[in-house]
Amino acid sequence: GDSVTQMEGPVTLSEEAFLTINCTYTATGYPSLFWYVQYPGEGLQLLLKATKADDKGSNKGFEATYRKETTSFHLEKGSVQVSDSAVYFCALSDVLIQGAQKLVFGQGTRLTINP
Amino acid sequence: DTGVSQDPRHKITKRGQNVTFRCDPISEHNRLYWYRQTLGQGPEFLTYFQNEAQLEKSRLLSDRFSAERPKGSFSTLEIQRTEQGDSAMYLCASTHPPAKQGNTGELFFGEGSRLTVL
Numbered sequence A: 001g002d003s004v005t006q007m008e009g010p011v012t013l014s015e016e017a018f019l020t021i022n023c024t025y026t027a028t029g030y031p032s033l034f035w036y037v038q039y040p041g042e043g044l045q046l047l048l049k050a051t052k053a054d055d056k057g058s059n060k061g062f063e064a065t066y067r068k069e070t071t072s073f074h075l076e077k078g079s080v081q082v083s084d085s086a087v088y089f090c091a092l093s094d095v096l097i098q099g100a101q102k103l104v105f106g107q108g109t110r111l112t113i114n115p
Numbered sequence B: 001d002t003g004v005s006q007d008p009r010h011k012i013t014k015r016g017q018n019v020t021f022r023c024d025p026i027s028e029h030n031r032l033y034w035y036r037q038t039l040g041q042g043p044e045f046l047t048y049f050q051n052e053a054q055l056e057k058s059r060l061l062s063d064r065f066s067a068e069r070p071k072g073s074f075s076t077l078e079i080q081r082t083e084q085g086d087s088a089m090y091l092c093a094s095t096h097p098p099a100k101q102g103n104t105g106e107l108f109f110g111e112g113s114r115l116t117v118l
Helices: none
Strands: A003-006 A011-014 A019-021 A023-026 A033-038 A045-050 A056-059 A062-065 A075-077 A086-095 A101-105 A109-114 B005-007 B010-013 B019-024 B031-037 B044-050 B053-057 B065-068 B075-079 B088-095 B113-117
Touching (some): A003 A086, A003 A101, A019 A109, A023 A086, A045 A062, A101 B044, B010 B019, B019 B088, B019 B113, B031 B075, B044 B065
Parallel strands (some): A011 A109
Antiparallel strands (some): A003 A023, A019 A075, A045 A056, A056 A062, A062 A075, A086 A101, B005 B019, B019 B075, B031 B044, B044 B053, B065 B075, B088 B113
16 A cells, blocks of 8 residues: 655754755555644644645745655755754555545654754 | 644543544534554554545454544544553544545644543
8 A cells, every 4th residue: 555654763953954854655646745743732734745746845944845756755944943843744645435535644753953 | 613623632541441532623624534643653544534424444443443423523433442552642634625625635633632541
């Protein structure tokens, strides 16, 4: 079945450092791809998404590009802040019955940013 | 209505007891999902409802688990005869009908119900 593999954490960086969190996927079709973020004590929130090859999703300074040739959707940010400390999940959409979709998640990457 | 609401947020129970979790989705969302998240892992799909119909169940959902959505609004997830391996965060998510969401698959999650089985 479809699956997502993420860079293992935890990742610790200093403020203003460049961030990359790797994500690769295996899918039989052409899924939509997502990054969700889970801040301490909060629920999962959508960070960004891309629905087709070469699309770039972006939000809050984060970017990820849907690369079909490498089956990847790496998350990047040019200058991280302490407030970016959270757990980041890469996910793809998989088709269910009657055209509904479910998300298949990677295992998550915990990011800590030190001042 | 600002988001998906789950209750209780935390539940501690003894092995063998039954527990029930409730999820209130965003009001105009007809699609509702339950996921389970164990420590250090990503959420895993459990089951999916479209309106009141339960259309798909994961193999993770053993016969001790039952989910309902009787009127197509709120949903409940019951675990009977809990085991220590059931300890996890149970997440509910909802989403628009496909015409509204553009079939991207984006889900809106609640904050989860954390279960600890002693």
